[in-house]
Amino acid sequence: MINMESMANEKSCIELCTNSNTNITDSKPHDNTKVKTLTKEKLLQLCTSSDTKITDSKQQLCTSSKARVQAKRKEKTIQCQECTSTFVRKADLTKHMRTHTGERPFSCQVCGAAFSSVSNLNQHKRTHTCEKPFSCQECGSSFSMNTNLKQHMRVHTKEKPYSCEICGYSYSGMSSLKIHIRSHTGEKPFSCEACGTCFADKSSLKKHLRTHSGERPYSCETCGSTFSCNSDLQIHIRRHTGEKPYSCHVCGSAFTANSTLKKHIRTHTGEKPYSCHICSSSFSENTNLKKHLRIHTGDKKVRDKPYSCQVCEAAFSWTSSLKMHIRTHTGEKPYHCDLCGCCFTNSSGLKKHLQTHTGEKAYSCQICGFACSSNSSLAAHIRTHTGEKPFSCNKCGISFSMNAHLKRHYLTHSGEKPYACDVCSSRFAQTSHLQEHKRRHSGEKPFSCEVCGSSFTTNQRRKQHMRTHTGEKPYSCKICDLAFSFSTGLKQHLRTHIGQKPYSCKLCKSAFSESCELKEHLKIHIVEKPYSCESCGSRFLSRSHLERHMRTHTNEKPYSCEICGSCFSENSSLKKHIRTHTGEKRYSCQICGLAFSESSSLKNHHRTHTGEKPFHCERCDASFIRNADRTRHVRTHTGEKPFSCHECEAAFSDNSSLRQHLRIHIGERT
Structure with missing residues (x-):
């Protein structure tokens, strides 16, 4: 097999001899053919015998050449007059000097950004052209700079060659290590010209500057939300995709952002890397440290709530809370539900809403089995068992189980x-x-009952309505064990035990245990009755009273008893009637033990013991235990007779007199 390297050496030797006009001749120079033959043979013999010598000479030549270059570099070393940096070429020194002078002679023709070198300008141009010529062979990710690709490759190799000598933390890039070291030294070389805030790295300064300019160059293609930095956009996109690439190796919990994972891991390790330089208190999160530092400031208002709204002057402890509050003025709702299109001012509101679609209730009470969709709701529920009320008002001392209730x-x-x-x-x-x-204006009732189709303006009212189908009565009285569907019913019931009457009339000083009773009472002081009956001209204070009255003309009785088929014009009358079948008398007098089927009958009975007559006639000094008695009495002054006989057109002031009269006609017919 022919050695290709020997053939190359052979050719080189022949060319060398030809170019040098080397005359290798035989004893007979006139024979040209023989001369050529001998010359070639001698050359081959010469190259073969001295191949080792040529190689050695070549190596010696390269070694001596390198030595000369190194000596030349040593001789021509150029030193910067501003610092101790040295350079081989003057061009390198010129580029370096721009770091001292701040000179940026190369500018972008698109946006006007200036740079100190052509290479930096070329890299910047790719941000406009979106050119990313450097791609990863592992995952296909593309980059505009080769250095970024190299640093990205360490994500696959898990290589972290740069480690901190102080705490041992390792990083994949030198720039990340430099930024980390500043967390030990406290160095913050990048300052904002607008407010003076300093930062450890340039990227944080750029993000901060957008809080002044309001710039949000990164937008979500799914929902249109905009962000001031690309990293926030990437985290936001994962909310749409459901991707949670960062998982905890201890408990398996997954997160959308690496920063959230780091915070979570501290719950396992107990690490508290953020310490107060005044009192040495330590915290697991930087935000908690910032809040703690306000304790050491003098002004209590600034200390507790340093962030204030420029529209309504409301103050907040966190910038995030201020941002959410500002949306109440602007009406901005950047968080959208992809299923129904509902919008929300914050991400937590969207998360809670999404659970209404999925029906997920991941948190359950170990005491009673109650399930809910959020951990905060579970914590608030548990307080109903423990009776804990950790949130107290600093003005009147009233305590609450939830912070939201305290704020209200x-x-x-x-x-x-x-x-x-x-x-x-x-x-x-x-x-x-x-x-x-607002739904009262629009007529919107977005919450509907799955059983009967009734619609409601609020979800709370829908839940309360559902109890009429399920029969659920979660609120029970500890004194008499009566159960109620609503907490308001329990509160009103408790007043029958303690005799509390918190609602008083400012005009006549009458007191009532329920607000609805007070509202009804106030109507006797109001002369105007805006709702009139078209059939008989009777006037009423409310539309509901007019509607009930109209049934006396139409004889409509939409409420029927399932036991005996009796029909009634009002639902309350049907409920009273049902108790005649069941014999239920849940309301008993604590003085004499007499029981009643209705709470109103018990209240009227109580007044026979106390002698109370809260219903007064404005035309005379007569007082009455019941409002109905007072109403009948007033008609003796006005002469009003709203109950008329359909047989003979006789009119009466009360319904009982009409019934007694109707017996005359019944007797005539029989």
């Missing part, structure tokens, strides 16, 4: 109603009340 309570002291209706200008203390109020 604070508004009763301040009288603040920050949420205004854009239709009628009514104001509300809570945004939920505003949304419910």
Whole structure:
């Protein structure tokens, strides 16, 4: 087999001899053919015999050449006059000097950004062209710079060659290590010219500057939400895809962001890397440290809530809370449900809403089995068993089981109603009340009963309605064991035991145990009755009273008894009737033991013991135990006779007199 390297050496030798006009001749120079033959043979013999010598000479030549280059570099080393850096070429020194002078002679023709070198400008141009010529062979990711690709490859190889000498943390890139070291030294070389805030790395400064400019260059293609940095966009996209690439090796919990995983791992390790330089307290999160540092400031208002709204001057402890609050003014709802299109001001609201579609209730109470969709709801529920009320008002001392209830309570002291209706200008203390109020204008009832199809303006009212189908009565009285479907019913019932009457009339000082009784009582002071009957001209204070009255003309009785088939014009009358079948008398007098089927009958009975007559006639000094008695009495002054006989047109002031009269006609017919 012919050695290719020997053939190359042979050719080189022949060319060398030819170019050098080397005359290798035989004893007979006139014979040209023989000369050529001998010359070739001698050359081959010469190359073969001296191949080793040529190779050695070549190596010596390369070694001496390198030595000369190194000596030349040593001789021509150029040193920077500003620092101790040295360079081989003057061009390298010129490029380096721009780091001292700040000179950026190369500018982008698209956006005007300036750079200190052509290579940096070329890299920047790729941000406009979206060119990413460097691709990863493992996952296909593309990059605009080769250095970024090299650093990305360490994600696959798990290589972290750069380690911190102080704490041992390792990083895949030198830049990440430099930024980390500043967490030990406290160095923050990048400062904001607008507010003076300093940062450890340039990328954090860029993100911060967008809080002043309002720039959000990164947008989500799914829902249109915009972000100030690309990393926030990538985390947001995972909420649509459901991707959670960061998992805990201890418990298996998965997260959308690496920062969230790091925070979670500290719950296992107990690590608290953020310490206060004043009192040495340690914290697992930087946000908790910032909140703690406010304790050491002098001004209590600034200390507790340093972030204030420029529209309504409401103050908050966190910038995130302020941002969410500002959306109540702007109406912005950046979080959208892909299933039904509902929008929300914060991500937590969207998460809770999504569980209404999935029906997921991952958190259950170990005491009673109650299931809910969030951990905070479970914690609040457990307090109903323990009776714990950790949130107390610093003005009146009232305690609450939930922080949201305390916040609502604070508004009763301040009288603040920050949420205004854009239709009628009514104001509300809570945004939920505003949304419910707006539905009265629009007529929207988005919450429907799956059993009977009834619709409601709020989900809470739908839940309460569902108990009429299920018969659930979760609220029970500890004194007499009576159970109620609603907490308001239990509260009203408890007042029958303690005799509390918190609702008083400012006009006549009458007191009532329920607000509805007070509202009904106030109508006797109101002369105007805006709702009139078209059939008989009777006037009423409310539309519901008019509707009930109209049934006396139409004889409509939509409520029927399933036991005996009797029909009634009102649902309350049907309930009273059903008790005649069951014999139930749940309301008993604690003084004499007499039992009643209705709470109103018990209240009227109580007044026979106390002698109370809260219903007064405005025309004379007569007083009455029952409002119905007072109403009949008033007709003796007005002469009103609303109950008329359909047989002979006789009229009466009360229904009982009409019934007695009707017996005359019945007797005539029989």
